[in-house]
Every structure is written in C-alpha cells, then in structure tokens.
Amino acid sequence: MSTSSVFWTLVHNDSRLGSTFRxxxxxxxxxxxIAASFLAFGLFFALAALLLGFGLHSSDLFSERFxxxxxxxxxxxxALFFLAFIPFSFTLEMLQREWKNGTVGWWLSLPYSRKLLxxxxxxxxxxxxxxxxxxxxxxxxxxxxxxxxxxPDVGNIALLHDIPQRLLYSSVIAILVSPLFLILGTLAVLExxxxxxxxxxxxAFALGIIGVILLSSRLRAVFSSDAYLFPPWLSILLIFAISxxxxxxxxxxxxxxxxxxxxx
Amino acid sequence: xxxxxxxxFKNVTKAYKKKLALDHLTVSIPxxxxxxxxxxxxxxxxxxxxxxxxxxxxxxGIISVFGQSPSWRNNGEIAYLPDRGRWYGLQTVAEAxxxxxxxxxxxxxxxxRKMADSMDLxxxxxxxxxxxxxxxxxxxxxCLARRVRLILLDEPFSGIDLxxxxxxxxxxxxxxxxLPKTIIICTHEIHEAESIFDHVIFLDKGQMVLxxxxxxxxxxxxSIESVYRxxxx
Numbered sequence: 319m320s321t322s323s324v325f326w327t328l329v330h331n332d333s334r335l336g337s338t339f340r341x342x343x344x345x346x347x348x349x350x351x352i353a354a355s356f357l358a359f360g361l362f363f364a365l366a367a368l369l370l371g372f373g374l375h376s377s378d379l380f381s382e383r384f385x386x387x388x389x390x391x392x393x394x395x396x397a398l399f400f401l402a403f404i405p406f407s408f409t410l411e412m413l414q415r416e417w418k419n420g421t422v423g424w425w426l427s428l429p430y431s432r433k434l435l436x437x438x439x440x441x442x443x444x445x446x447x448x449x450x451x452x453x454x455x456x457x458x459x460x461x462x463x464x465x466x467x468x469x470p471d472v473g474n475i476a477l478l479h480d481i482p483q484r485l486l487y488s489s490v491i492a493i494l495v496s497p498l499f500l501i502l503g504t505l506a507v508l509e510x511x512x513x514x515x516x517x518x519x520x521x522a523f524a525l526g527i528i529g530v531i532l533l534s535s536r537l538r539a540v541f542s543s544d545a546y547l548f549p550p551w552l553s554i555l556l557i558f559a560i561s562x563x564x565x566x567x568x569x570x571x572x573x574x575x576x577x578x579x580x581x582x
Numbered sequence: 583x584x585x586x587x588x589x590x591f592k593n594v595t596k597a598y599k600k601k602l603a604l605d606h607l608t609v610s611i612p613x614x615x616x617x618x619x620x621x622x623x624x625x626x627x628x629x630x631x632x633x634x635x636x637x638x639x640x641x642x643g644i645i646s647v648f649g650q651s652p653s654w655r656n657n658g659e660i661a662y663l664p665d666r667g668r669w670y671g672l673q674t675v676a677e678a679x680x681x682x683x684x685x686x687x688x689x690x691x692x693x694x695r696k697m698a699d700s701m702d703l704x705x706x707x708x709x710x711x712x713x714x715x716x717x718x719x720x721x722x723x724x725c726l727a728r729r730v731r732l733i734l735l736d737e738p739f740s741g742i743d744l745x746x747x748x749x750x751x752x753x754x755x756x757x758x759x760x761l762p763k764t765i766i767i768c769t770h771e772i773h774e775a776e777s778i779f780d781h782v783i784f785l786d787k788g789q790m791v792l793x794x795x796x797x798x799x800x801x802x803x804x805s806i807e808s809v810y811r812x813x814x815x
Contacts, residue, residue, distance in 0.1 A: 319684050327684040334672050419671065423664025424724075427635040428685060429657035577654075582637045582664075 324430060328438035333446055335415050367464065374468040381472040384465060389477045392458055392484045398541065401492035402499050404450055408443035409503025417510060423582060432573040436507075440500045440569075447496055455485050480546070487546035491554065498561040504572040511579035588613035588732070588764055589634065594643030596629055596788075603629040605788035606643070611766060615780035616758065618796065618806065619768040622814050625785040627768040628665050631734045634766075635662045648731060658687040661725040665736035665768075669721060671710030675703050682724050693760075694727035701749050715746035722750050726757040732764045733757075739771040747774045754778055776806040784813055 373380045391397060416422040428435065462481045469475060502523070508516040531537045539550040540557055587610035596604040604626045611617050619627045632638040633645055636652045650656050669678055675698060683691045698705065701719040709717065718738065725733055735754075739747050754765065755778055769775050779796040791813055796806060803809045 319687070324685055327681060331670060331673075331681060335670065420666060420668035421670055423637065423662070423667040424669065426637055427654070427657055427660075427662045427664070429654055429660075429687060430685075432654070578639075581639065582632055 321430075321434065325434060325438055325441075328435070329442045329445070332412050332439050332442035335412050335419075335421075335442075367460075370461070371464065371468060374465060378469075378472060381465065381469040382474065385469075385472060385474050385478060388458070388462055388465065388481065389474070392462075392481045392488070393543065397485070397488040398491055398495075401451060401454070401488060402495050404499075405443050405447040405496045406499040406503045408446050409439055409500050410506045411503075412439045412442060413504065413506040426576075426580070426582065432576040433569075436504050436569065436573055436576065440497075440504060443500045443503065444496060447500070448493075451489055451492065455489060458485060484546045487549065491540060491557070494554065494558045495561045497565040498568075501565040501568045501572070505568065507572055507576045507580055511575050511581075513575065513579055586613045587611060588648045589766075590644075590646045591630070591633075592644040592646075594633070594640045594645060596626075596633070596638060596640050602788050604633075604640070607785075607789060609783055609790045609793065611764070611783070612781050613764050614762050616754070616765045616767065616778050618772075618775060618779035618782040619766055619785065620772060620782060620806070620810055621785035621791075624787070626788040627785055628736050629788075630785070631662070631736050631766065631768055634732070634734060635660055659730050660732045660734065661686070661728040661730050662734045663721055663725045663736055663738055665740070667721065667736075669709050669717065669724065672708070674706055674708050675712075675720060676705035678709060678720060678724070679705075679727075682727070686724070686728050688729040690727050690729055694723050697723045697727060697753060701753065715742040718742045719746055719749060722753060726753055729761060730763065733766070735765065735767045735769075737769055738767065739769055739774055747771065751775065751778055772807045772810055776800075779806060782806055782809075784810065786814065 370384075374384065416425050425435065459482060462478050465472075466475065466478055502520075505516060505519065508519065531541070536550075536553050536556060539545060539553045542550075589611040591604075591607050591609045594604050594607045595602070603624075607626065607630070619630065621627055629638055633640060634647055634652050635657055636654050645652055647656060648659070670681075673681060679691060679694045679698065682694065683689045695705075698720070701723065703712075703716060703720055703723075707716075709720065712720065718740075722735070722738055725735065738750055742750075751774060754767075757763075758765065767775060767779070776796070782792075782794065782796050782799060783790060784792040792809070799806060799809055803812070
C-alpha cells in the first residue's frame with residue numbers, strides 16, 4: 319500500500335475516533351437509522367427556528383438583544399477566538415482517546431513514522447474543523463437573514479447587514495491560523511511522556527501569543543473591528559507565516575517526543 | 583540440528599522510576615518456534631514484548647530482533663497483540679479487516695475473512711458491541727492474518743471463555759502450519775496454552791529463571807504447569 323493511501327485511511331479512522339457526539343453503540347450504515355437521525359435534527363432545527371421566529375416577531379426587546387448577541391458572536395475577536403480554539407481541542411481529544419480507548423498499543427506499534435501518525439491526526443482535526451466552520455457560518459447566516467426578514471426596523475439592525483463579510487473574513491483568518499492550534503493539540507503526547515510540562519507549557523504559550531499580538535500593532539490590525547472592510551494583507555501574511563513557522567517547530571518537537579519519550 | 587536465535591536480549595535493564603522491570607536480562611528466543619513467556623505478575627513479560635516493537639526503551643543492554651535494534655521502522659515484520667488492547671470500537675468487523683489490510687503490511691485479507699468465519703465473527707457486527715471473547719478472537723485475527731516473521735501475543739487468553747480459548751489455540755496452530763514463523767506468547771493461562779509451546783522461558787523479577795525445550799521439560803516434569811508451580815510456589 320502506498321504511504322498516501324495509508325495516510326488517508328488513518329485520517330478517516332482518526333476522524334471517527336475524535337467524534338465526541340457519536341454514540342458508542344450507534345449501529346452504523348443502516349439507512350433507516352441515518353434517515354431517523356436527519357429527521358430528528360431537521361425537526362429540532364425547525365422547532366428552534368419556529369421558537370426564534372415567534373420570539374423575534376412578538377417581542378422588540380428580545381429582537382434587540384438577539385441582534386446584539388448575533389453582532390457579538392460574529393465580531394472578529396470573539397469569532398476568531400472560538401474558531402481557533404476548536405481545532406486545538408480536536409487534536410488533543412483524538413490523541414487522548416487512543417490511550418483512553420485502549421487502542422494506543424496498536425497505534426504506536428504501526429510501522430510508520432511518528433510524523434505520519436501525528437500528521438494524520440492533525441489532518442483529521444483540520445477536516446472536522448472545516449465542517450464545524452461551515453456549520454457555524456451557515457447557522458449564523460441563517461439567523462441573521464431570519465432576523466433581518468422578521469424585524470427589519472428593530473434598533474441596531476444595521477449592525478447585521480455586514481455579517482456575511484465579517485464571517486468570511488473571520489473564517490479565512492481562522493483557517494490560516496488553524497494549523498498552529500491543530501499542531502498545538504499534538505502536544506498532548508507530552509502528558510504521556512516523561513516530560514510532564516503540558517500544564518506549564520500551554521498557559522505560557524497562550525500568554526506569549528497574546529503578549530506578542532498586544533505588543534505588535536501590525537498583528538493587532540488583524541483583529542480590529544473594521545479589518546473585514548479593509549483587510550490588512552501584510553499583517554495577515556505575517557500571522558500566517560508565524561502560524562506556519564511555529565506549527566512546524568511544535569510538530570517536529572511532538573514527533574520527537576512521541577518517538578523517544580513516550581512509553582506504554 | 584542447531585537452533586537459530588532471531589531475538590536476543592543481552593544484559594538488558596529497564597526500570598520504571600525505581601521499580602526494576604528487567605534486571606540485566608540475557609535471553610535468546612529461537613526462530614520459527616512458538617515460545618511461551620511465563621512468570622508471575624511483574625516478572626517483566628509484557629515489558630519484554632513491548633521492547634521488541636519499540637514501545638518501551640531499555641535503560642541498558644542490547645536488543646536484537648533479526649539483527650536489528652527495535653524500532654517502528656522494523657514493525658512491518660512484526661505483528662503485536664497488546665495486553666488489554668482494544669480495537670477501534672466504532673468499526674465493524676468487516677471494516678476492521680479492510681482497515682487492517684491498508685495499514686498493516688502483508689495483511690492477508692482473504693485469510694482474515696476465512697479466520698473470522700471460522701471464529702464465528704459476524705462481519706456486520708460493530709466492535710464495541712462484541713463480547714470480550716469475540717473481541718479477543720478479532721484481535722488475534724488481526725495479528726495472525728499478517729504474513730510476518732514475528733508474532734507477539736501478550737495475554738491472548740486473558741478473561742475469555744473456554745470456547746474462545748480453544749478457537750484461538752487452534753488458529754495459532756493453523757497459522758504455524760500455514761506459514762512457519764516465530765511466535766512469542768506471554769500468558770498466565772499455562773494450562774490452555776502449554777500444548778502449543780515449542781520452547782518456554784520463565785521470568786521472575788526481571789530475570790530469567792529457566793528456559794528450555796517444552797517437550798523436554800514436559801518429559802522430565804510432566805507438564806509446563808508443574809514446572810511453573812515448582813518455580814514460583
């Protein structure tokens with residue numbers, strides 16, 4: 319088998335491994351079960367949309383507050399924070415599940431480089447992140463459209479008109495920085511090694527990143543409130559370069575730890 | 583005929599913090615035979631197997647697996663069944679075999695399917711729903727269906743019913759007849775497994791206390807189990 323097919327097979331398996339929301343005893347593949355799941359989700363969203371529609375239609379106060387909430391969750395800073403944190407948790411969870419589920423012996427005895435094993439986990443995390451990002455964008459766009467349609471005259475409604483641009487901008491930035499957070503999740507291997515520094519390393523890393531962003535006006539520009547209108551391309555490029563550079567360093571460190579310091 | 587030793591431990595020591603798992607162990611394991619690795623809890627049996635696939639690194643000494651140091655790079659030639667290891671619960675039996683065909687070099691899918699059939703495994707069954715015995719059978723298939731030089735089985739009979747044990751034993755024998763290879767079985771269930779051993783090694787507190795030809799030991803002492811009792815009671 320080629321390395322490429324091994325890699326994508328591992329990615330496929332890892333993406334199932336990290337499924338928090340999947341029921342352990344879910345009987346996979348049966349058409350009736352899949353149809354029932356879709357129907358249940360469809361009904362849930364229809365009910366939620368109906369309740370929301372009723373709330374927006376009947377109460378101006380509710381509508382105004384809902385506009386504020388929508389505006390907040392699509393603001394660059396908040397959206398970026400959550401969108402970037404998600405990939406970190408994905409990789410971390412996928413790695414921890416190998417140990418928790420007792421599959422780690424099989425996984426670590428595979429005759430492939432530790433780089434390939436961790437890269438497969440990171441890719442599985444990235445694909446799941448893209449799915450979540452799409453869902454987030456679709457739901458926010460739907461809620462915005464619904465609110466604008468039902469309450470075109472409520473206070474601050476103008477705030478919602480540029481949400482699509484804001485979401486697009488936040489999504490692009492989140493995708494550019496996601497490798498860093500995905501790879502950061504692979505440091506979960508530190509917890510399984512003799513170097514138990516993860517609880518110290520992660521907060522120090524987070525503080526370092528926040529410090530660098532706060533101190534650099536060029537980096538701060540990426541998170542400014544009007545960045546989606548006039549994207550600071552040079553700053554975005556810089557963020558991408560930092561993200562890629564740090565990701566590479568952390569990835570090599572994590573693979574080295576996995577190969578030489580992790581024991582079962 | 584002179585015996586060939588493919589696996590050698592020379593003066594190997596391993597400590598977990600202050601506890602010695604292997605204490606200057608020197609042992610050789612013959613090629614093309616089924617070797618039983620026996621001893622009480624904490625004797626160092628699992629550590630020895632893990633070292634062969636690079637899951638544990640020695641503090642001192644030299645380990646040679648067919649002339650090479652243990653590493654993931656050589657694991658394409660080794661099938662390892664981890665102690666208390668579980669397979670991916672969200673896969674079905676059929677998916678597990680298809681997955682194994684891709685990720686395990688030299689995995690014989692047709693052989694695996696035949697084994698699954700003979701071991702009463704339903705291909706559509708999800709692994710998380712299998713009983714402990716059925717899951718143990720699947721784990722064994724994932725090792726025995728690989729055309730490799732070395733098979734390491736860490737407690738393959740642990741906590742499973744008599745019928746499953748018999749089926750597993752039969753499959754190990756069939757696998758040897760089909761393609762001779764070196765198999766090391768680490769187990770506490772000596773009674774069930776002793777008939778398949780060609781060679782046995784007894785470990786205690788990380789050191790080898792006895793090693794020899796299984797048939798010879800059986801002829802001298804009646805059974806491997808009675809040797810075990812004499813050594814450790």
